[in-house]
Amino acid sequence: MKELVEVIAKSLVENPDEVVVTETEKEDAIVVELKVGASDMGKVIGRQGRIAKAIRTVVKAASSKSPKKVIVDILQ
Template sequence: MKELVLYIAKALVDNPDQVEVKEIAGEKATILELKVSAEDRGKVIGKEGRIIKAVRIIVNSASAKLDKRATVEIVE
């Protein structure tokens, strides 16, 4: 999951070298913390949060195949 979020985020931003994803794994759920530069935060969130919602849907679909839950959060 971490690689998937990293790949999507790097494609969206202007500074792909500043994209970081931290994975916090639990028994059933995984939290993916996405950190991007301040200038690129709006590009990852999108208008009315549409882009980050789409990323969360993709991650949830991919994690459902593994019988786990995953959430994506943006860290400042």
Template sequence: MKALVEHIAKSLVDHPDSVQVEEAHEERTHVLRLLVHPDDMGKVIGKQGRTAKAIRSVLYAATGKHNERVRLDIVE
């Protein structure tokens, strides 16, 4: 999952070297934190959050029907 989010984000931003994905586990939730350069926040979030929603949709589809939930947080 981490590699998938990292690949998608790097293809969207102007500063791909600044893209980092951190993983954490909270009870039954797999948390991915996407860190990008402040200038690239708008590109990752998109107009009215559409790009972020699309990234989350791809991530949810990639998890399949597992019992573990996935959450994607986008931070500077």
């Protein structure tokens, strides 16, 4: 899931070298944290969070076979 979020985020931002994705595994979930540059935050979130919601939807669809829930957090 980490690679998927990284590819999506890098295609959206102007500074792809500032994109950092970390993946943490917990008991019942996998947490994917996405950090982008301050100037690119709006591009990743989108108007009213539409882009962020779309990223989460794609990741959820890709992880449907996994028994664990995947959570995507966008950090500043």
